[in-house]
Amino acid sequence: MIRNPIDVSTRVSPNLSALIENRLNMVEPDEYVTLALVRDYLTDMLSAAFTETEHIHHFDINDSLLDELDALIEEFGETALANDFVQNSASEPMTRVIEAVINSRDQDNPPTLETIREAIAMGLPARLVGDGVLDEDEDDALLEEIEALIDRHGDDALAEEFLRYE
Template sequence: MIRYPIDVATRVSPNLSALIESQVNDPDAEQPVTLASVRAFITGLLPASLNEAERLHHFDIDVSLLDELDALIEEFGEDALAIDFAQSSASESLSRLIDVVMNDENRENPPTLETIKEAIVSGLSARLVGDGVLEDDEDDALLAEIERLIRRYGADSPAEEFIRYE
């Protein structure tokens, strides 16, 4: 697996990142998902009877998205794993939970993703729903979300790196 000297995901727009993430998480997608397969997915959404420029304009697909993807393909190659270009950050709900754990005055070390998972399993998310910090429906997806982050980045990754506030 190629490791880039920079975090290439920081160079990807949120829209392209979301599209890449949807393709990577698609259970029917060919594995591994590459930049070329993401491009093929985008162009495959459009009728073949139109040329590419007409298809993009006609269906209001943001041309800059395809341009951005083409620039990544030119720089990193069409066989580059798409997952490396998806920005991963916690949802707003998980970000709030991470923030609560980070600011726990009884904590000696910065929390890892595994620490956050343990907090969720131990009932912290339910307590935050009770305190009004999280909505009841936000609680349900937190465990699956933290487990996805752990699978991708490892249990020992600092949780603070994934905080996102909108």
């Protein structure tokens, strides 16, 4: 299996990334999970046998995830390794939010993902747009992204671990 030479995880929505990560967590460490296997997993979840309770318990499963996954398969192939598509770092706009929170706090108390969520809820993105740190369209998805990071890593995970350095 050939690994992708570019960071393709930046092209995956937080929900699809979380779904892929969940599928990866179901296999042995030496097993390879491809996009085709993730597609089978997702179509099984979308099947009529999948109960409403399970929908609520897992992810916001819908056909748009399948469309997104199909587009990835079309571009990268069915045999592309699924772990390449899991987001393990914040987006560039989220990185700027995390850096703003880090720079505004004392070093002895590093911010957690929950701290970042609170800062977003209190209007930090709007201030950063006003300061020119974020573009107006970059603040729209920040709450969804931080929620996805918290769902996967917990609210007490250190925010600095998700900084994207490019």
